[in-house]
Structure formats: C-alpha cells, structure tokens
Amino acid sequence: MELLKISSLYKTFKKHRVVAVDDVSFTIFKGEVLGLVGESGCGKTTLTKLILRLIDADKGSIFYKDKDLLKISHSDMRKTRKSLQIIFQDPYASLDPRMRIGKTIEEVYDIHKNVPEHERRNKTIELLETVGLGETYLNRLPSELSGGERQRAGIARALATDPEFIICDEPVSSLDISIQAQILNLLIDLQKRKNLTYLFISHDLGVIGSICDRVMVMQSGRFVEFGTCDTIFKNPQQEYTKSLLRSTF
Numbered sequence: 409m410e411l412l413k414i415s416s417l418y419k420t421f422k423k424h425r426v427v428a429v430d431d432v433s434f435t436i437f438k439g440e441v442l443g444l445v446g447e448s449g450c451g452k453t454t455l456t457k458l459i460l461r462l463i464d465a466d467k468g469s470i471f472y473k474d475k476d477l478l479k480i481s482h483s484d485m486r487k488t489r490k491s492l493q494i495i496f497q498d499p500y501a502s503l504d505p506r507m508r509i510g511k512t513i514e515e516v517y518d519i520h521k522n523v524p525e526h527e528r529r530n531k532t533i534e535l536l537e538t539v540g541l542g543e544t545y546l547n548r549l550p551s552e553l554s555g556g557e558r559q560r561a562g563i564a565r566a567l568a569t570d571p572e573f574i575i576c577d578e579p580v581s582s583l584d585i586s587i588q589a590q591i592l593n594l595l596i597d598l599q600k601r602k603n604l605t606y607l608f609i610s611h612d613l614g615v616i617g618s619i620c621d622r623v624m625v626m627q628s629g630r631f632v633e634f635g636t637c638d639t640i641f642k643n644p645q646q647e648y649t650k651s652l653l654r655s656t657f
C-alpha cells in the first residue's frame with residue numbers, strides 16, 4: 409500500500425535564490441524503511457519540512473494516503489500530524505530545556521487529545537520503558553540526560569501519538585559512535601514491532617545500508633539515483649553516488 413506519494417515537488421528560498429528541492433518525486437510504501445542520502449545542504453531537511461508543512465512548497469503534491477497535504481485545511485493537517493512524526497538530529501535542540509521529560513511527553517497528549525487524563529501517567533511510563541528509559545526519568549530535565557538518553561526521550565515523544573509514519577532526520581549523527589548502534593537498534597526494533605514506516609535521512613551510507621530497503625540519493629535538491637540498497641551499493645551509476653560510497657567505506 410502506498411503511504412506517501414510525492415510528485416514534482418519544488419521549493420526555492422527566494423531571498424538567497426537557493427533551489428532547495430527541485431522536482432522531487434517518490435513513493436513510500438507502508439512498513440518500508442526508505443533511505444535518503446546526500447551531502448550537507450542538498451535539501452534533505454527542507455524536504456522533511458515540506459512534508460510536515462512547516463514551510464510552504466512552491467508547487468507539487470504530497471499525498472498521504474488519499475489526502476494532498478499541500479491542499480488540506482489546517483485542522484485536517486493537525487489531525488494528520490498525529491500519524492506523521494519526526495525524530496530530529498539534535499535531541500537537545502528539540503527538547504525544551506526547562507521541561508521535565510514526563511511533561512514533554514504529556515504535552516503531546518494535550519495537543520492531540522489522544523490519551524484520557526487518568527491513563528496519561530501510565531502511558532508515559534510505558535513509552536519511557538519502550539525506549540529503554542523508565543519511570544525514574546519522568547522528573548529529569550534534558551540537561552540531566554546523556555546524549556543517547558535524550559535521543560531516546562525524543563523517540564518516546566515521537567511515539568506518543570502512536571504514529572504510523574516517522575521521518576528520522578539524521579537521528580544518530582549527533583551521537584557518539586558507540587551510542588549510534590544502540591539507537592539504530594532501538595529504531596529498527598520499534599519499526600518491526602509496530603510495523604512503522606520510516607523515511608530515514610542520513611549522510612552516512614553505512615547507516616542507510618544497515619537499515620533501509622531502498623535508498624534515494626539527493627544532490628543539490630534533485631534525486632540523482634534511486635534503487636534497492638543492494639543494487640546501489642554494488643553498482644552505483646552516478647559519479648556522485650560513487651564518491652559518497654568511497655567516503656563511507
């Protein structure tokens with residue numbers, strides 16, 4: 409089943425004349441882990457923001473199931489955001505430094521009204537346990553967590569709406585190499601257990617190859633190569649992909 413279908417999407421930042429997303433089209437199927445790789449500044453995060461409608465596209469369409477996210481009303485978009493979550497690169501920047509972890513997660517229920525008052529605490533503890541933290545973290549501030557623990561808290565918050573689709577925008581890039589594998593394993597485990605769909609963004613082809621079914625290669629706002637990880641790793645067609653592979657392995 410097609411979950412997300414993007415067609416001829418464009419975004420230009422006019423002030424600086426940057427064409428950040430330039431005629432991008434692709435489809436993600438339910439239950440799939442689709443990789444997006446490309447060097448810094450090629451447009452990956454811009455694409456993410458377009459999908460979540462945090463910024464406006466110039467033209468194109470983004471169908472999530474049968475709805476074009478670029479055309480639906482704000483209230484419809486708010487409902488859709490429940491099933492569409494994001495995990496950011498830098499968990500410290502994405503968590504409010506003054507808010508305790510328990511409250512950070514419960515804030516999500518306030519926005520989406522998806523958990524009744526009396527079930528909130530238990531659901532929060534369950535989420536913390538799911539990501540390998542637990543009840544003792546409820547009252548901690550982000551500054552009282554390690555980098556890996558902060559990213560786990562960010563994942564718990566993304567799970568608080570029971571999403572079916574998660575965009576992981578460089579979720580392990582800011583972490584120590586020894587912690588990267590732990591967080592990747594957690595993400596893979598969650599994906600399998602909950603049959604989640606991921607758009608998984610990384611500039612590291614090694615990471616992409618270890619968890620993705622298919623991969624798209626992006627350069628200067630355009631998709632230059634697309635296929636299964638097997639095919640692209642063994643037989644890259646574009647010089648750009650070859651250079652990414654050389655810098656990884």
Ligand SMILES: Nc1ncnc2c1ncn2[C@@H]1O[C@H](COP(=O)(O)OP(=O)(O)OP(=O)(O)O)[C@@H](O)[C@H]1O
Pocket residue numbers: 421424426428446447448449450451452453454455611
């Ligand atoms: N708000 C903005 N205004 C103007 N230009 C922007 C804006 N946001 C991004 N850009 C430009 O758009 C291009 C794509 O940026 P984007 O953040 O999407 O890159 P990225 O692929 O996510 O890079 P990284 O791997 O470093 O996160 C860059 O040239 C960037 O300078």
Ligand SMILES: [Mg+2]
Pocket residue numbers: 452453454577
């Ligand atoms: Mg980015």
